[in-house]
Amino acid sequence: MGKQAKNAISPSRAEDYPMWYQEVVRESQMAENSPVRGCMVIKPWGYALWENMVAAMDEMFKETGVKNAYFPLFIPLSYLEKEAEHVEGFAKECAVVTHHRLESGEDGGLVPAGKLTEPLVVRPTSETIIGESMAKWTTSYRDLPILLNQWANVVRWEMRTRIFLRTSEFLWQEGHTAHATEEEARERTMRMLDVYTEFVETCLAMPVVRGRKTASERFPGAVDTICIEAMMQDRKALQAGTSHFLGQNFAKSSHITFQNADKQEEYAWTTSWGTSTRMIGGMIMTHGDDDGVIMPPRVAPAHVVLLPIIRKEEDRRKIMDYTNGIADLLRGKRYHGRKIVVEIDDRDIGGARNWEWVKKGIPVRAEIGPRDMANDSVFVARRDMGTKEKKGVQREAFINTIEALLDDIQTNLFDRAKRFQKANTHEIDEAGAFYDFYREEGAGGFVMAHWCGSETCEATIKQDLAVTIRCIPFDSRTEQGKCICCNKPSSRRVLYSKAY
């Protein structure tokens, strides 16, 4: 871990944030662009992170009674036609399957053959097809609630893609529930947002603002969309999860009816909620520094890397035995239920080895050289503290306190991001100051400002500044004020920001 004047990632965040992001992803070996337009290859280091995220969320879903299921990849075109709003929403740019066979063409190459009578769309969401099943499975109030979730790949044909943030194919979960009463469905909508909040804050260490979308930012067809919004280090917002109360709208278009206890036919009340691999992009942009990704320990693909330093070949055996001994003891422990994952990297590639792990964002690195071994110690660096803070720690203490060290890193990441979010959230009351704030070079952040409730004002701000109302925060207190756009009276501040 020799000195290095420059940082590992170029450009830095300050120099060019979007380019920094691309470089960080590449250097972390988490994912890369594939030869297929707009689709990514998620490499083992990135996929292990996703697996940990899935495991944590999945357990939380199941604790609330949700069950997983799997629905077909393909959606018949006629399903999309049934729901005009649905198509307007996101189904227009999608992959369309028109043939089911390949034949040798005239030039010897392969050509599509076996034209389908009805084209199939690769699911941009499974909403319509899950709706059809729910309708089939629901006869009586006794069949409700139905609490379903699906982990799957979906495709939305994107013209400009960025790994994790916007790709044509991505991995996600979509939850769909049907209930006998409005109250129960509304409770479920909030409960799932609570689950998302807990997951994002405690596992991804990303502080969020919770609130309600305005009518124009709502999910197509939803009566109410609630969300969590996080702040990236360029001070833009990223929506980290949404939960929708769909009223009876979706039940009506999908014919989800049931007989109530009085033998009367009623439409069910439904909800849906989702998160995706996009969260990984958000996590990277929340914690990463100019040396690369920083993985929160709760979801990190591995917790600790041991880096034996073998200067003389005759020391190898001794140092490797010492290293393996430490690894075995660490692996016998658990951190928040998950076995501590230890990597040992004994490649003889000089300083590149250490920098590779820095860029991958592993929470703890421990060098083990002949001198460390002689002192029965290891030389420890924690990823959240930059590359300068390192220290010798007695072997036994290192092993015994590893959970506390990981917890400290996890907490530090959250606290740091929370401080950043707070420092970059402002109350602004004057239109001039508001416009100046978002037009100033290099400025940005969350602004809590008054809004009269008019869609025109919302649209004006969006048009002028590319700033949107991210949400009406749940904790926004009632107070008298004037709309930042039209100056008319307003009783509550909303959260404005530029956004991903």
Added chain:
Amino acid sequence: MGKQAKNAISPSRAEDYPMWYQEVVRESQMAENSPVRGCMVIKPWGYALWENMVAAMDEMFKETGVKNAYFPLFIPLSYLEKEAEHVEGFAKECAVVTHHRLESGEDGGLVPAGKLTEPLVVRPTSETIIGESMAKWTTSYRDLPILLNQWANVVRWEMRTRIFLRTSEFLWQEGHTAHATEEEARERTMRMLDVYTEFVETCLAMPVVRGRKTASERFPGAVDTICIEAMMQDRKALQAGTSHFLGQNFAKSSHITFQNADKQEEYAWTTSWGTSTRMIGGMIMTHGDDDGVIMPPRVAPAHVVLLPIIRKEEDRRKIMDYTNGIADLLRGKRYHGRKIVVEIDDRDIGGARNWEWVKKGIPVRAEIGPRDMANDSVFVARRDMGTKEKKGVQREAFINTIEALLDDIQTNLFDRAKRFQKANTHEIDEAGAFYDFYREEGAGGFVMAHWCGSETCEATIKQDLAVTIRCIPFDSRTEQGKCICCNKPSSRRVLYSKAY
């Protein structure tokens, strides 16, 4: 659990095995046909089984150093053209994406628009695209081995489909590894078959025969294909997993090269191996009886269902408290690492309730009525013993011995299937007897017979009897004999069977 003269599934296995299978699947609520041709909806009870199978296999894979990754859903057409054998193998019948947008057509409906310059195929396997990545990631011998696995959905356009056994879309895992030496790749091929064997035998309780495929039954492009074959209750074989040693063939077509320690460029040695949701069909056909599915406890979606019997409304509270108390104690225990999953079904739907759980195949059912409670006992039925054997068990004993009971069921299922396989495996030495055996009404099974090694003999038997060589068993001993087809000398018996 009143008397029921008839069985729950009609027709019985003996009456019509294929129809029995369909009914069993339907009645188990594991999966159903979807409105999309050839695609299934995997319902919560079936998907939870798959999740348990995935978790068990995934852990075993990772213990051998394999890492998961994710590759694009779409394969460019040109990739398939590169590998003639690949296309011949399985890529001809596939879903072809030709457009990336939907537009309103003249009649107001949606029509495909935005024609792609190069059509994309929905992956029938990710082999070619994983090969491309491996080529990119491999420079030096230090980059090897690469040990990858992917859990994903794949599509092969099937004309005649059967849930789990053959569907256009199915879920699977495909492992792909690249090595610096032939020896290492061959070891990996066998090691993954060992993993499959262990999983299928210990978790699915399905005894298998391990062996090598003949040249004509090999995976296209493979140097060697080894497999595990299981026997269904109609005495046909079902291939439950395959592992392929690809030599340098695949590395050559995908350009996976590396510089060895002597700085010489070499092609890597690769393997691939896979299993799919088809295994679920195999599991059902191995253990199911005329009352429905029987779930092996190791992978069962739930282990125990408690069925409170509430005859008088004033007893409800007391009986439910008693039931919940038992559930809590059971849920505090683990069976082979997994928390014991307990369902409580207090629906007031008469005998249908019990039969529903029988058909779903839950390992243990326990009724709890006022009299049971008064005796501080429960009335226990184990699914593997048919519907007749039930007995009262003291509550405490029931809770304390639940793991032993589950293990006993697991072992019993395996032993029963093993006895069945053994009873239906025969050595036959005469062509006449061999032909009679497979032509006799209602007969069938595995036949260990001599084979001279000629593809012509293999083809003749297949042509005449629709019987194939499932494998050359590893444990088939060397002995002098005569080919069952041509009478020429042979030194080893092979495993013949009709197959799924």
